[in-house]
Amino acid sequence: MDTKNITLPHLASLSTADLLSIADELCIDIPENLNRSFIIREIFETAEELQAEKTEGEDISEIELEEEISEKKQTLPDTYNETEICAVLRNPAWVFVYWDISAADISRLNSDFSFKSLCLRVSFWKNQDDEKPLEAFDVQLGFSDRQQYVLLSPGKNFVRIDLVALYSGGREDENLAVSRKIELPKGSEILNSLPGREVEAEKLVELSGLKGLLTTHFENHRQSFL
Known part of the structure; x- marks a missing residue:
């Protein structure tokens, strides 16, 4: 029975026989000769x-449905089965790189006896439209790796990250995927200086703690300063 439309004015307009019929549908035990007002009150309550x-049951169902939809939205696939690479600049010193390799490329590389390993080739460019980079270095990868932070050389204009397959026997390297060229922001000259050297820096740069950060980078990634 639909209980939404049961109101006191509506019940008061009904005959006693109709009230008893409603009470019976609602499984209410009404004693004989019970006052009409008590019958109405009992039915209404x-x-x-x-x-x-x-309503509580409907609310719970809606909450469970929303949680189920939210879980589906938050669950991303492990792979989109495409060979691609993306690079996101975290700050002037670091770039975050993530990539994926399609099942077809994985199968092809695994079946190639001359395939050695994968690497990230970090190339620096003076101008965005230049065909050849000024310099480059490789970051070795494990075959199952899918992301990597890379420390950038200071004083550069543009950077591009390539996902490269390395082969033995003098076979040429293969670029599996190439990121876009990223323009590097021009920071303080202190970024181009080795820790320990006395350099003049703006007061704001000193307050930022950049000197201490530079020292930490030098201690853990010394080869990037050479």
């Missing part, structure tokens, strides 16, 4: 309780 239970 029972209808309110049933409607509250129904």
Whole structure:
């Protein structure tokens, strides 16, 4: 029975026989000769309780449905089965690189006896339209790796990251995927200086703690300063 439309004015307009019929549908035991007003009150309170239970059940179902939809949205596939690479500049010193390799390329590389390993080739360019880079270095990868932070050389204009397959026997390297060229922001000259050297820096740069950060980078990634 629909309990939404059961109101006191509506019940008051009904005959006693109709009230007893509604009470019977709601499984309410009405004693004989019970005052009409008590019958109305009993029906109304029972209808309110049933409607509250129904609404609570609907709310729980809606919450569970929303959580299920949210879980589906948050669950991303491990791979999109495409060979591609993306580079995101974290700050002037670091770039975050992530990539994927399609199943077809994985199968092809695994079946090639001359395939040695994968690497990230970090290339620096003076101008965005230049065909050849000024310099480059490789970061060795494990075959299952899919992301990597890379420390950049200071004083450069543009950087591009390539996902490269290395082969033995004098076979030419293969670029599996290439990122876009990223323009590097021009920072303080202190970024081009080795820790320990006295350099003049703006007060704001000193307050930022950049000297301490530079020292940490030098201690852990000394080869990038050479």
